[in-house]
Amino acid sequence: MQLIQRLGPPLLILLWSLSYFFEIHDQGTQDQMLIRPVFYIMVILFIVNAITDFIELKKNNTDSFSISDGTQKILCYVVAVACYILILPYMGFIVASIIFLLGSLYLLGVRKKSMLLGLPIVMSMFLYIMFVELLQVPLP
Amino acid sequence: MIDIQAFLDGISMIFGLKFFILMFGGVIFGLILGALPGLTGSMGIALMLPFTYNMDALSALVFLLSIYSGGLFGGSITSVLINTPGSPANIATVLDGYPMTLKGYAEEALGLSLYSSVIGGLIGCVFLLLVMEPLAELSLMFGPAEMFMVAVFGLTVIGSLSSNVLKSVYAGLFGVLIGTIGMTSIGNVRGTFDSMYLLDGVPLIPTLIGFLALPELFNLISKNFIAMNISRKLDVMRIVRSIAELLKRPLFVLRAAIIGVVVGVMPAAGATIASLLSYNQAKQWSKKPDEYGTGIPEGVIASETANNASEGGALATMLVLGIPGSSSTAMLLGALLVQGWIPGPRLFMEHRDVIYASISSLFIQQFVMLIVGICLCVIAAHIISIPTKYLIPIITIFTVLGAFSTRNTLFDAALMLVFGLIGWFMKQSDFPVMPIVLGVILGPIADRELLRTVQMYGNDILTIFTKPICLVLLALSILSIFLPIFLKYKRKVAVKKV
Numbered sequence: 001m002q003l004i005q006r007l008g009p010p011l012l013i014l015l016w017s018l019s020y021f022f023e024i025h026d027q028g029t030q031d032q033m034l035i036r037p038v039f040y041i042m043v044i045l046f047i048v049n050a051i052t053d054f055i056e057l058k059k060n061n062t063d064s065f066s067i068s069d070g071t072q073k074i075l076c077y078v079v080a081v082a083c084y085i086l087i088l089p090y091m092g093f094i095v096a097s098i099i100f101l102l103g104s105l106y107l108l109g110v111r112k113k114s115m116l117l118g119l120p121i122v123m124s125m126f127l128y129i130m131f132v133e134l135l136q137v138p139l140p
Numbered sequence: 141m142i143d144i145q146a147f148l149d150g151i152s153m154i155f156g157l158k159f160f161i162l163m164f165g166g167v168i169f170g171l172i173l174g175a176l177p178g179l180t181g182s183m184g185i186a187l188m189l190p191f192t193y194n195m196d197a198l199s200a201l202v203f204l205l206s207i208y209s210g211g212l213f214g215g216s217i218t219s220v221l222i223n224t225p226g227s228p229a230n231i232a233t234v235l236d237g238y239p240m241t242l243k244g245y246a247e248e249a250l251g252l253s254l255y256s257s258v259i260g261g262l263i264g265c266v267f268l269l270l271v272m273e274p275l276a277e278l279s280l281m282f283g284p285a286e287m288f289m290v291a292v293f294g295l296t297v298i299g300s301l302s303s304n305v306l307k308s309v310y311a312g313l314f315g316v317l318i319g320t321i322g323m324t325s326i327g328n329v330r331g332t333f334d335s336m337y338l339l340d341g342v343p344l345i346p347t348l349i350g351f352l353a354l355p356e357l358f359n360l361i362s363k364n365f366i367a368m369n370i371s372r373k374l375d376v377m378r379i380v381r382s383i384a385e386l387l388k389r390p391l392f393v394l395r396a397a398i399i400g401v402v403v404g405v406m407p408a409a410g411a412t413i414a415s416l417l418s419y420n421q422a423k424q425w426s427k428k429p430d431e432y433g434t435g436i437p438e439g440v441i442a443s444e445t446a447n448n449a450s451e452g453g454a455l456a457t458m459l460v461l462g463i464p465g466s467s468s469t470a471m472l473l474g475a476l477l478v479q480g481w482i483p484g485p486r487l488f489m490e491h492r493d494v495i496y497a498s499i500s501s502l503f504i505q506q507f508v509m510l511i512v513g514i515c516l517c518v519i520a521a522h523i524i525s526i527p528t529k530y531l532i533p534i535i536t537i538f539t540v541l542g543a544f545s546t547r548n549t550l551f552d553a554a555l556m557l558v559f560g561l562i563g564w565f566m567k568q569s570d571f572p573v574m575p576i577v578l579g580v581i582l583g584p585i586a587d588r589e590l591l592r593t594v595q596m597y598g599n600d601i602l603t604i605f606t607k608p609i610c611l612v613l614l615a616l617s618i619l620s621i622f623l624p625i626f627l628k629y630k631r632k633v634a635v636k637k638v
Contacts, residue, residue: 005569006569006570007569008569009562009565009566009568009569009571010310010566010569010571013314013562013566017317020317020330023331023333024331027330028326030324030591030594030595031330033590033591033594034316034583034586034587034590035320035587038313038316038317042310042317045309045310045313046310048306049307049310052306070361070362073361074358074564077358077532078358078557078560078561081536081540082554082557084536085540085550085557088540088550088553089550100536101534101537104532104533105530105533108361108528108529110529110530127537127538127541131541131545135173135187137187137545138548139541140544
């Protein structure tokens, strides 16, 4: 299981690279000049890395796999950020940021009501004024 | 060679209240923008360019150059404190700056960044004055073949960014593939999977923030503070005293500055490649290369000195030849064109006094940056005493805004999050993420210049290695790959003997 955990992300990357390689396969030689050798080297490196990781894990004789509380919290936070990005165009920056800040502060363990309510409102207004009024950078 | 009289006349021209206000204002604006993830000094120049329409040429140049100088240092503040480079030029600062913060030396790291930036900027100015025209002529010798070899040389740094060379190279090549996404220079589309947002390629700022900042931000969720074993009380004197580390290493600083100036001269190479190459060279020539990446002063000094020194080289190319070496110098070029001036050899004949005055202002800006920078470092260093449960959501919003503001599209913010997830999972699998970012930066340069080289030379492509610059870069690339292996072997043998 730990081998899958170790090789999972690089394998996904290799699969994406493979799909990219096939996507440009029909294009001209000039478009593949750099991509083709890079892909081939990645395949070789993945195989070598898989073998070395397998040997290392065998030596250490470990096969434990678990999702820690820390990882669960991180994944929840990632979902919160994704939801924030999704609701931004519908609710506007200020409202979406207040909701996001409130939710994420609670998720991270803040329980003081003054901080839970005050910080999101103050921070959202401050960012709005700084970006839109002072820096003239448009917000979502 | 240097025209001392013109330089002194330039200093006297800008010694006035108006120019000091412009310099302070520009440096403060550049520092703040540079420190905000996703916003850069280049963006600051772009924002302020319209305001310079009504200014005279010298005032416009002084103001915009101040923003440029401030932005280069500003990005190192977030690099050091929260592992988020404020701009691509500060990527290498993350490698040792952030580990220094984790060890409880945030004040020292900030001080080192500041002093290195100031000294690098001053040395860059000296080179700009002394060898402006020869430097600019050197840049003319860089054609597609030479630029391709520069990219290859830059990519050889990838292997040295982590203890596991195989994983570093794998990650770097993944970055190269990401960097090739988009429309090619001959109009074909690659890797966009029919997304119109990727036609221009993968945007750099969301990529930077996604791979570098977000994984660290996620890891902070399980910590109460950024650095666990620090005293809460900020010690300003630690920021001030850190100059001693630079004064102990004069030749080291000079070497980093020279690398910065020379790389700054190369078109499209810029401060990013300057800082990375300087960092890599410092590591390779060090007696203790394994300590790089663990939080040592040399790592911060090498990257920050080089990226500010590259300013001098880039300005030489822009002023003498009218060739911008980066987005910042491209906008400075725009400012000159707005004034009705055409950069090039005639600029020196027709506006010598103003050009030398603006170069003189660069010297003074470094001292302005020192004063303003110390104040900003003191304010910024308080960040590490804020509990992470408050910091993480606030920084997240900054990163989302930073990614959004590049092209005003939430697609970039979503892309940043996806890269953040990929980066976090890769770190869990012991894969370094810095090589990915390097690959994304250098991949498009290598791809574009390789195509141009093949179009120029056709089947005789190997003739590029008869060109002296290509040969030198090839030798440096080979040395860059094999020297660390050789030195590591030598050290192992020496340890065994003991």
